[in-house]
Amino acid sequence: MARRDKEQFALEATERGPARAGRRTKDLTKLLAPGDIAVIDHADLDRVAADALVEVGVAAVVNASPSITGRYPNTGPLQLVDAGIPVIDDVGPDIMERVTESEELVIEGGRLLQDGALIGTGTRLDHDLVVAAMQAARDTIGEELQQFAVNTLQYVTDEAHLTFAPLTLPPMQTEISGRHALVVVRGHDYKEDLRALRPYIKEYQPVLIAVDGGADALVEQRMTPDIIIGDFDSVSEGALHTASDLVHHVHPSGHAPGREELAAFGVDYEEFVVEGTSEDAAMLLAHEAGAPLIVAVGTHATMVEFLDKGRPGMASTFLTRLRLGPELVDAKGVSRLYEGRVRRRDVVLLVGAALAVMLVMVMVSESLRVYLEAMWLAVRDLWLSMTGAF
Numbered sequence: 001m002a003r004r005d006k007e008q009f010a011l012e013a014t015e016r017g018p019a020r021a022g023r024r025t026k027d028l029t030k031l032l033a034p035g036d037i038a039v040i041d042h043a044d045l046d047r048v049a050a051d052a053l054v055e056v057g058v059a060a061v062v063n064a065s066p067s068i069t070g071r072y073p074n075t076g077p078l079q080l081v082d083a084g085i086p087v088i089d090d091v092g093p094d095i096m097e098r099v100t101e102s103e104e105l106v107i108e109g110g111r112l113l114q115d116g117a118l119i120g121t122g123t124r125l126d127h128d129l130v131v132a133a134m135q136a137a138r139d140t141i142g143e144e145l146q147q148f149a150v151n152t153l154q155y156v157t158d159e160a161h162l163t164f165a166p167l168t169l170p171p172m173q174t175e176i177s178g179r180h181a182l183v184v185v186r187g188h189d190y191k192e193d194l195r196a197l198r199p200y201i202k203e204y205q206p207v208l209i210a211v212d213g214g215a216d217a218l219v220e221q222r223m224t225p226d227i228i229i230g231d232f233d234s235v236s237e238g239a240l241h242t243a244s245d246l247v248h249h250v251h252p253s254g255h256a257p258g259r260e261e262l263a264a265f266g267v268d269y270e271e272f273v274v275e276g277t278s279e280d281a282a283m284l285l286a287h288e289a290g291a292p293l294i295v296a297v298g299t300h301a302t303m304v305e306f307l308d309k310g311r312p313g314m315a316s317t318f319l320t321r322l323r324l325g326p327e328l329v330d331a332k333g334v335s336r337l338y339e340g341r342v343r344r345r346d347v348v349l350l351v352g353a354a355l356a357v358m359l360v361m362v363m364v365s366e367s368l369r370v371y372l373e374a375m376w377l378a379v380r381d382l383w384l385s386m387t388g389a390f
């Protein structure tokens with residue numbers, strides 16, 4: 001499409017729908033309905049948040065902040081535009097107060113109107129604009145990686161003794177020692193990973209440890225979490241009541257986000273005091289409890305995923321992986337190793353099924369039964385003649 005045609009399309013394109021605004025995208029997605037226009041304030045929109053918006057089926061996304069600041073090539077905006085969802089970008093912080101909740105918001109190109117009044121303007125993103133911004137971010141990512149290294153070294157200096165210190169486990173009903181543990185985070189490709197791991201889960205029966213919304217991820221796949229751990233800010237009440245153990249992640253400083261949510265739910269829970277993210281806490285819980293293998297689903301594994309999480313939470317995650325070492329494997333690696341594996345039980349079942357089919361054929365087929373009886377008589381006569389019975 002020529003540049004002039006693109007500009008004309010952007011001016012003429014119109015969407016409309018009820019406005020739903022929220023500064024925390026993951027909280028807002030719980031309130032959205034198909035056809036809503038999501039008004040967010042999310043710099044460097046990450047892929048997990050974008051996937052949630054796509055799954056809801058929003059009509060458009062209006063972002064008060066730049067969806068790509070240039071820090072690193074985040075993939076969230078590309079997920080949205082490639083799903084056909086218009087993104088009006090960098091509208092400015094005032095839009096969060098100007099937009100009237102639940103009333104119809106009209107988008108004309110990059111202009112935002114309510115009740116016929118212009119309340120904001122932004123840049124309408126398309127595939128080419130997003131790809132160009134991502135490429136520019138790749139060209140300057142060296143500075144971000146340097147900040148990552150500085151942050152990690154500072155964390156090692158200040159907090160490493162906490163990361164490698166002995167931990168006190170909370171009392172739990174679930175027995176972990178000697179069993180594999182599957183740690184599920186509602187992150188990248190979690191649905192595909194869980195589906196691919198079904199044979200592994202069926203054979204090894206690992207302990208299912210859900211991190212917050214990971215409990216809903218398991219329930220969606222018709223699996224029941226054994227343990228839910230985190231700050232409980234993104235788990236549904238329905239999923240909350242499926243687990244045997246609820247473990248609240250508390251930081252050594254005493255910082256305990258989510259305590260109010262647990263009190264509101266009125267459920268019994270234990271506390272696990274450890275530094276890092278809730279994802280880190282789940283892995284360390286399994287490690288300290290004696291799991292010989294920890295399989296991670298939806299967790300942060302690549303540099304872009306670390307950067308999606310934000311610098312304050314990256315260093316602890318990096319050090320947690322150093323502590324776990326070879327005990328921690330990614331779900332994709334397990335599913336690939338498990339593909340095509342022929343198990344002894346499968347062979348026995350196959351042979352048994354074949355014998356059962358043959359038996360049924362003999363029972364229902366008159367000609368086959370007569371043939372086998374004739375064969376049996378011939379063999380018997382031969383045997384008797386050889387032994388001198390005649």
